[in-house]
Amino acid sequence: EAAVTxxxxxxxxxxxxxxTLSCNQTNNHNNMYWYRQDxxxxxxxxxxxYGAGSTEKGDIPDGYKASRPSQENFSLILELATPSQTxxxxxxxxxxxxxxxxxxxxxxxxxxxxx
Amino acid sequence: LAKTTQPxxxxxxxxxxxxxxxxxxxxxxxxxxxxxxxVPHQGPQFIIQGYKDYVVNEVASLFISADRKLSTxxxxxxxxxxxxxxxxIVTDGANTGKLTFGDGTVLTVKP
Numbered sequence: 001e002a003a004v005t006x007x008x009x010x011x012x013x014x015x016x017x018x019x020t021l022s023c024n025q026t027n028n029h030n031n032m033y034w035y036r037q038d039x040x041x042x043x044x045x046x047x048x049x050y051g052a053g054s055t056e057k058g059d060i061p062d063g064y065k066a067s068r069p070s071q072e073n074f075s076l077i078l079e080l081a082t083p084s085q086t087x088x089x090x091x092x093x094x095x096x097x098x099x100x101x102x103x104x105x106x107x108x109x110x111x112x113x114x115x
Numbered sequence: 116l117a118k119t120t121q122p123x124x125x126x127x128x129x130x131x132x133x134x135x136x137x138x139x140x141x142x143x144x145x146x147x148x149x150x151x152x153x154v155p156h157q158g159p160q161f162i163i164q165g166y167k168d169y170v171v172n173e174v175a176s177l178f179i180s181a182d183r184k185l186s187t188x189x190x191x192x193x194x195x196x197x198x199x200x201x202x203x204i205v206t207d208g209a210n211t212g213k214l215t216f217g218d219g220t221v222l223t224v225k226p
Binding site: 004031033035040041042043044045048058059090092094095096097100101102103104105106107108109 | 147149156157158159160161164202204206212213214215216217218219
């Protein structure tokens with residue numbers, strides 16, 4: 001059974017609209033991450049979280065907000081969506097500590113198109 | 116964070132052993148080497164990690180040079196299901212598990 005799920009799987013939004021991408025994990029991991037992946041390129045970190053109530057900026061946070069209301073849930077929010085934010089978004093969870101501190105478990109991705 | 120350099124693409128036939136190299140000439144003593152792979156339309160999947168010498172698991176093996184500037188991921192007996200993008204990532208535990216992905220190596224497997 002999938003441990004990291006994302007919703008929606010596909011989303012079409014209009015420029016200037018608000019978009020919320022949701023992620024749920026059942027791994028009981030402290031850390032969660034949001035990445036985006038543009039065609040033909042690797043993933044880039046947008047925001048991450050150490051636990052409920054915490055959010056941290058990643059490498060490309062501009063234009064995005066994040067919310068971690070609980071251990072299980074982590075949302076990515078685009079207040080004013082722009083066409084440049086058209087991409088595939090991946091959520092991941094991980095321990096962030098211990099021997100395999102950078103082992104992350106990824107969701108299936110959300111394809112977002114902003115028209 | 117150390118930058119990594121991988122070949123952009125590789126090809127192999129089913130049943131062959133594939134070795135994917137990764138150069139990380141500026142790797143710090145605190146950094147570990149992680150390998151992930153991503154098949155089309157899915158998120159990346161962790162394969163293996165190591166610090167030095169040789170690491171093996173049920174999926175792959177990882178050889179790290181003595182000076183830690185080069186690592187090689189070895190996939191035995193590849194099948195069509197191994198066709199994916201392979202990412203070599205060097206990361207410091209102080210970054211609490213954050214990953215910095217490059218463009219990876221696209222492995223094409225021919226029948």
